[in-house]
Amino acid sequence: MNGLLHTARLPLKDGDLLAAVDIGSNSFHMVVASYLLGQLRIVDRIKETVRLAEGLDGKGGLDPAVRERALECLARFGQRLRDIPPSHVRAIATNTVRRLSMPQAYLTPAESALGHPIEVVSGREEARLVYLGVAHEQPPKPGHLRLVMDIGGGSTEFIIGSGFEAIERESVQVGAIATTRRFFPDGRLSKRQWRQGMAAVRAELQQFTGTYRSLGWNEALGSSGTARALGEICAAMKLTKGAITAEALPQLRDRLLAAGHVDDIDLPGLSDERRPIIAGGLMVMEAAFDALGLTRLAVSKAAMREGILHDMIGRGGSDDPREASVTALTERYGIDRAQAERVERSALRLFDQVAQDWALDADDRLMLIRAARLHELGLAIAHSKYHLHGAYVIENSDIAGFSQQQQQFLAALVRTHRRRVHKSDFDALPDRLLPAARRLAALLRVAVVLHRARDSDPIPELGARAGKDGLVLTLAARWYDRRPLLKADLQGEQAYFPGLGMTLEIEAH
Numbered sequence: 001m002n003g004l005l006h007t008a009r010l011p012l013k014d015g016d017l018l019a020a021v022d023i024g025s026n027s028f029h030m031v032v033a034s035y036l037l038g039q040l041r042i043v044d045r046i047k048e049t050v051r052l053a054e055g056l057d058g059k060g061g062l063d064p065a066v067r068e069r070a071l072e073c074l075a076r077f078g079q080r081l082r083d084i085p086p087s088h089v090r091a092i093a094t095n096t097v098r099r100l101s102m103p104q105a106y107l108t109p110a111e112s113a114l115g116h117p118i119e120v121v122s123g124r125e126e127a128r129l130v131y132l133g134v135a136h137e138q139p140p141k142p143g144h145l146r147l148v149m150d151i152g153g154g155s156t157e158f159i160i161g162s163g164f165e166a167i168e169r170e171s172v173q174v175g176a177i178a179t180t181r182r183f184f185p186d187g188r189l190s191k192r193q194w195r196q197g198m199a200a201v202r203a204e205l206q207q208f209t210g211t212y213r214s215l216g217w218n219e220a221l222g223s224s225g226t227a228r229a230l231g232e233i234c235a236a237m238k239l240t241k242g243a244i245t246a247e248a249l250p251q252l253r254d255r256l257l258a259a260g261h262v263d264d265i266d267l268p269g270l271s272d273e274r275r276p277i278i279a280g281g282l283m284v285m286e287a288a289f290d291a292l293g294l295t296r297l298a299v300s301k302a303a304m305r306e307g308i309l310h311d312m313i314g315r316g317g318s319d320d321p322r323e324a325s326v327t328a329l330t331e332r333y334g335i336d337r338a339q340a341e342r343v344e345r346s347a348l349r350l351f352d353q354v355a356q357d358w359a360l361d362a363d364d365r366l367m368l369i370r371a372a373r374l375h376e377l378g379l380a381i382a383h384s385k386y387h388l389h390g391a392y393v394i395e396n397s398d399i400a401g402f403s404q405q406q407q408q409f410l411a412a413l414v415r416t417h418r419r420r421v422h423k424s425d426f427d428a429l430p431d432r433l434l435p436a437a438r439r440l441a442a443l444l445r446v447a448v449v450l451h452r453a454r455d456s457d458p459i460p461e462l463g464a465r466a467g468k469d470g471l472v473l474t475l476a477a478r479w480y481d482r483r484p485l486l487k488a489d490l491q492g493e494q495a496y497f498p499g500l501g502m503t504l505e506i507e508a509h
Contacts, residue, residue, distance in 0.1 A: 012313065017043070017084050020308035021077055021091035023110075023118065025053035025153030026177055026277065027225060028070070030077045031305045032084070040309055046080065048073045049273045052096045053154045053177040060101025067106065074113040081115060090308050091118045092403070094126050095154030095175065104430055117432075119403035123171020126304060127157035128321070128400055131166040133307030134223050134300045140164075147217040147292070150303065151226035151284050153177040153277070158208065158288075160217055168215065169398075170208045174201050174287075176226050179280030180262070187262040189279060194257060201287035209291045220294055224303045226281035229274045231299035236269030244297040249286045256282060311401075321401030326370050329399070333380040335373070339454055344372035347447035350464040350473075351440075357466035358439050367406075368440050371413035375448060378414075391415035395428075405430070409437055416441045417448050421499025438500045442471050445496070446504070449489045470502030477508035 012018075012035050022029040032044040050073050055066025081089055093110075097103055097120050111118050121129070130150045140146050140163055150157040154175040160168040183197035222231070222244060230252065234240040239248040252267065256279060259265045265275050274281075288294065314320055330337065347368055351360065378390030395411035402410070408428040416425050421441070429437055443464075450459060463474035473490070480487065490506055497504040 017088060018309055018312055019081055019084050019089045020305045020312070021074075021081075021089070021114065021116070021118075022303070022305040022308065023052070023070075023074075023091065023093040023097065024304075025094060025096040025155070025175060026051055027153075028052075028073050028077070029303075029305045030080065031309060032080070033309050035313075040313075044080070046077065048076075051153070051177060051277075053175070054181075056096055056099060056154075060099060062100060062106055070106075071109055071113045074110055078113060078115040086116060088312070089116045090312055091116050092126075092129070092304070092308060093118050093120045094304075095123065095152060095171075095173075098122070098404075099154070108430065117405075119405055121403050122398050123155055123157065124169040124398040125400065125402070126155075127159045127169035127171055128166045129304045129307035129311060130157050130223055131159040131161045131169075131307065132164060132310050133302040133304055134221055135161065135164045136310045137302030137306055138221070138300055141218070144218040145216060147212070147220040148223055148300070149220070149227070149288060149297065150223040151176055151281055151288075152224055156284055156288070158212065160212060160215055166400075168208075168212060170212075172204050172207075174204055174284050176277040176281035176284065179283055180277045181280070183283065184262060184279055189257050189260055189262065189265075191257060194253070194283065197283050198287050198290075201284055202291050205287060205291040213293060220297045221300045222285075222297045223300045225274065226278075226285065227297065227299050228301075229270065229278060230282065230285060232269040233267045237267075242299060244285065244289075244299065246289050246295045249282070249289060252282060253286060315401075322370070322399075325399045325401055326373055329374060329377060329394075329397075333377045333393075335376050335379075336454075338456070339451065340373045340376065342451045342454075342456070343375065343444070343447045344369055346450050346459060346462060347372050347443050349462050350443045350446060350471075353464045354439075354443075354466045354471065358435075360436060360439060364436050364440060367409060367413070368443060371410055371417070371440065371444055372447065374410070375414050375417045375444065387415055387418050405433070409433060412437055413441050413444055416500070417444045419496070421496060423499075438502065442497065442500050442502060442504070445493060445500075446471070446473060446490075449493055450486070452486070452489060453483075467503065467505055470497060470504055472505045472507060474507045474509065480508045 014036050016035045017032055018035060019032045028048050028050050030046045031042060033040040033042050050070050052066060052070055055063035091114060100106055107118055131148050134148050146161055148159045152175045154177060156172050156174050158170045159166050183193050230244050231242045233252060234244055234248045235242045255267060256265055262276055262279055270278060351365055351368055377393060378386035381389040391411040391414045394414055395407055399407055412426050412429060426434055426437055460479055461476040465472045494504045
């Protein structure tokens, strides 16, 4: 399985297949598309209602029966993906996996069942992908702002965007399953419970709705299962032609509450699989209409899975959102670009000489570039322990385009680029990423030491090779001997390298 989760540009040609796996809190989806003339054509869809969120307990544990149900589904998906190149497959997990206290205990067997790495994304990154999918499915009008709402099983995403770019992104911990379990735990439906639930959900939405309403939008779209289900109910009740409106929602709510119990809900057009969670979904929708002042919400056929496919096409190129994110961080924290470029050039010179022996690929190369560009981010906070400050910012920010694992990987490189390396520095990474992380950290450390003087003069004859247990660095003896401080720094690095599980040898000739 690819170590860094496909950060390099895909070498696509006509007829290639791409696949996206959406591991949601309610349903698992897989979409397979053919790439033709720069466009995507959907050739296969598979959906299974897993209800992963139903297995989540209050302590971040996952019910064994639900866990097994999820693994069986992923194994079936894996069979369909068997003939698609790994670099053309991207699997993403969302809210429920984010809330697990020990996510790796689930992800390791899940990745084995699927046969591919699984990325866990933040709520705001999920929102960006949802918007991207909707925007490509229904191209927006130039200059128009669009509100997109996606009510999932565990969370709800709200996005305002223009064109194909998300301007505002929010993710709130209210979803169809979570809200149903919270306010109707025994299945009984009442007006009192509904009023209490509405007040609680509206309170959750107040943190951003003022900003959204002041920004405004020209049209509003709903994405994913809850919006589609409610749109179909509105059409079946002849309230609308498939849209969701402020006039229709109270009629749906009154009919739902009249059932008295979740099991007895009888709404036209409602599927059996959606019935157990429709109460929570409808509550979130009505609260959102109220908080945002919505009058009408059209329903989109697209969702995050389509966004994943379109995101894969642009990754690694000039339109990769991660490039814009790294540039934004560089500007926001006033990083010395000249120094970052010096470190990057030398790190890549070393990388290119050891990549084959160390089994490093184009994905790893891109991650090393980003680490070099951001390694001094923490200086904006304080010089003392600036590597720790920088790592904290990277690990805990919502950075567009990055999964949580990619942020943790990047943070680990920044954290370990200087000073002593602690065993816990790589604890957040799954075992499959550890060899690459330690090797990239070694290359970045050496590059940083080589440019500690911030001298713009190039380094002559900079060489590297993979040793038996580590890195062998070769330098021009005449150049090296004239730099006693550098010599002392590199000798100090030899004492730190065992923390990476390797040695550093220096040869001057």
